[in-house]
Amino acid sequence: CEWLQATSRKNIFQVNDLPGAFLPAEAYKSKASGVLACTISRELGEYILFFKPELITTVKWAGNPNKPVEVDEKGAAKLSPRRSFEVWAQEVEGTSEKWTHAELNAVFKLREDVFQFINLKSNEIRKLNEKLKEAYDELDTFSFTISHDLKTPIASITNYAEILLEDAPALDDQSKHFLHRIINSADKMNRLIKEVLGYSKVSRQQLSRRRIEMLPLIEEISTELIAAYKPANLQFKTGEMPDITGDKIMISQVFSNLLGNAIKYSSKSNPSTVTIEGRAEPDNIVYRIADNGIGIEMEYGSHIFELFKRMDNVKDYEGSGVGLAIVKRIMEKHNARIWYESEKGNGTVFYLSFPKDNNELPV
Incomplete structure (x- = not known):
């Protein structure tokens, strides 16, 4: 294909002696031997x-076309007359x-x-993308509105329950x-609403x-997480931090969530x-976050990044199933990638790959 790109600018290119040209x-x-x-x-x-196979042909000449020019004693070039009327035959290869x-x-x-x-399929895909975007935006708006509207009644439930505890000895x-x-x-419920609102806000920001x-x-995030979880026997190790x-x-939200999960699980x-x-x-900065916790069954694949998706082995740990969905959305917004390797019972390793661009930006 590179040879074609360099050889021809035509929409249709043909040759019947390809070995001679390429x-x-x-x-x-x-x-x-032939290509179209x-x-x-x-x-x-x-x-x-499209290709055509080689067709070996025989070309007949009245004389040997490769016969060299003779030089006489005076240094003049001359062609001597034929001494025979025999036909000169030559086989031609590499053509179709x-x-x-x-x-x-x-x-x-x-x-x-x-x-x-x-063009037909492109138009269909474009229309589907437009419909998908509309549905996505509507779902985002719905999630944001419902979550926001739920905050007031939840706060009322909490307040009335606390009043009953204080005023009814x-x-x-x-x-x-x-x-x-x-x-x-x-x-x-209030924490869950807050996380859903956070998930909806990512696409709007x-x-x-x-x-x-x-x-x-990372030093700031780890200090806050260790103070919050108070792990009794944590060994927190760091390497290079490009x-x-x-x-x-x-x-910060991405690393806080992943490090928090690593400490928790x-x-x-x-x-x-x-x-x-x-x-x-060469083109990316890749971070690796590893733990020796409960692990994830790889059969779940990318489902762990879905909203409200929690694995069967995390029932004893507090969580909402929103955190990794937020992480995934933030990474996509940055044109970055996230994936993981894990084995149930043997810990998990998350990888984060960020494009190495715009390094001239200020801090």
Whole structure:
């Protein structure tokens, strides 16, 4: 395809002596001595190719066409007359039958049909994308509105339950227990609403790209998480911390969520080990966050990044199933990638790959 791109700018390119025009074709001349190329996209190197096999022919000459010119004793060049009327025969290899007008017309017609089909499918995909975007925006608006409207009644439930606890000392222990459960459930619902709102806000927020100094950011995040979870036997290990570019608030949310999960789900290991390190590649900065916790069954695949999706082995751990969905959405917004490797019972490793671009941006 590179040879075709450099050789011809035509929509239809034909040759019946390919080995003579493209030397590597000598290796397969028996099957492809002639080529007819129909251009679909020159920029992308997309062609439809037709081949003709080698057709060895015999060319008859009145004399030897390769006979050298003779030089007489005076240094003059001359051609001596033939001494025989014998026909000179020569075998010609590396050529095929010539492409006919019917074949060329058929390929022109095929090209038009392909383009018509591509345009038809492109329009269908464009319309589907527009409908998908509308549905996506409507779902986002619905989630944001419902979550926002639920905050007030949830707050009222919590307030009335606390008032009953404070102003009704005659309540028996069972009634107080029920009221505490109401308050705890309302608090849990409030946290869930807050996370759903956060998930909806990600797509609405504009990126404020800056160069992010990762070492102080990870130090700040780890300090806050350790203070919040108070792990008894945590070994928190760090490696290289190359800077990345992105929205600092969103990137902080990504690393806070993943490091928080690593600390939480490895808390029952002895010792609990969490490691974060980054490396610079030619086009990307890749971070690795590993723990020795409960792990994830790989059969779940990308489902772990779906909203409200929680694995069967995390029922004993508090969570909403929103965090990884937010992480995934933030990474996509940054044109970055996230994937993981895990084995149930043997820990999990998350990988985050950020494009190495805009390094000239200020901190």
